Amino acid sequence: MINWEDRYRSGDTPWDKGAAHPALASLSPLPVPAGHILVPGCGLGYDVIALAAMPGVTRVVGVDVADSAVEAATLKVAALPQAQIEKADLMALPSAHRRAYDLVWEHTCFCAIDPSLRNAYVNAVADALKPGGHLLAVFFLTPWDSPEENATLGPPHGCPAEELDRRFAPRFEIIKTWEVPATYPGREKREQLRLLRKA
Numbered sequence: 001m002i003n004w005e006d007r008y009r010s011g012d013t014p015w016d017k018g019a020a021h022p023a024l025a026s027l028s029p030l031p032v033p034a035g036h037i038l039v040p041g042c043g044l045g046y047d048v049i050a051l052a053a054m055p056g057v058t059r060v061v062g063v064d065v066a067d068s069a070v071e072a073a074t075l076k077v078a079a080l081p082q083a084q085i086e087k088a089d090l091m092a093l094p095s096a097h098r099r100a101y102d103l104v105w106e107h108t109c110f111c112a113i114d115p116s117l118r119n120a121y122v123n124a125v126a127d128a129l130k131p132g133g134h135l136l137a138v139f140f141l142t143p144w145d146s147p148e149e150n151a152t153l154g155p156p157h158g159c160p161a162e163e164l165d166r167r168f169a170p171r172f173e174i175i176k177t178w179e180v181p182a183t184y185p186g187r188e189k190r191e192q193l194r195l196l197r198k199a
């Protein structure tokens with residue numbers, strides 16, 4: 001298992017691009033009503049800040065397990081009353097997060113966790129959403145070049161679209177799946193956007 005705190009402390013953070021995911025610009029306004037948003041594995045909080053600026057958004061909570069990320073992100077959002085960062089494990093969220101959110105924004109948390117935790121991820125996100133809430137996700141399907149590498153290397157861990165269908169089906173229905181309109185250099189054609197509704 002990765003020690004995320006060690007990665008932040010040593011500066012070994014290739015996922016940190018210093019800016020929100022470029023697709024977020026095209027997702028404003030968000031495709032579904034989303035007053036309260038959860039960002040699991042928020043890192044340094046760039047997506048939290050971008051989401052907090054979107055119309056109709058009243059509260060964005062970023063959670064992360066790494067102290068250094070939480071500290072840095074907390075400083076970044078200090079001037080934004082609608083944004084908040086908490087140290088928390090997505091798989092063991094405090095009860096205050098239960099059924100608390102209209103939307104969960106997924107970006108490089110699902111691909112970061114060990115694949116053995118994928119069902120736990122699905123349940124954690126579903127449990128955090130209000131009934132009928134949505135998961136808006138940019139999934140990193142193929143971070144590596146070959147199917148073998150995507151199945152064995154990571155993080156980031158690749159995940160075929162068919163596995164996403166199967167994993168999320170018990171708790172979500174797929175509303176829409178589409179190509180990522182803009183991404184960071186090097187991730188072109190490797191990601192997929194999905195909008196899912198909690199069943």
Ligand SMILES: C[S@@+](CC[C@H](N)C(=O)[O-])C[C@H]1O[C@@H](n2cnc3c(N)ncnc32)[C@H](O)[C@@H]1O
Pocket residue numbers: 004005015016017040041042043044063064065066069088089090091107108109112113
């Ligand atoms: C690949 S990084 C991505 C960070 C951020 N989304 C970004 O793109 O810059 C994965 C993040 O998820 C966090 N993380 C890993 N497992 C987690 C868990 N179970 N609960 C909450 N955060 C987690 C790590 O500490 C790390 O900040």
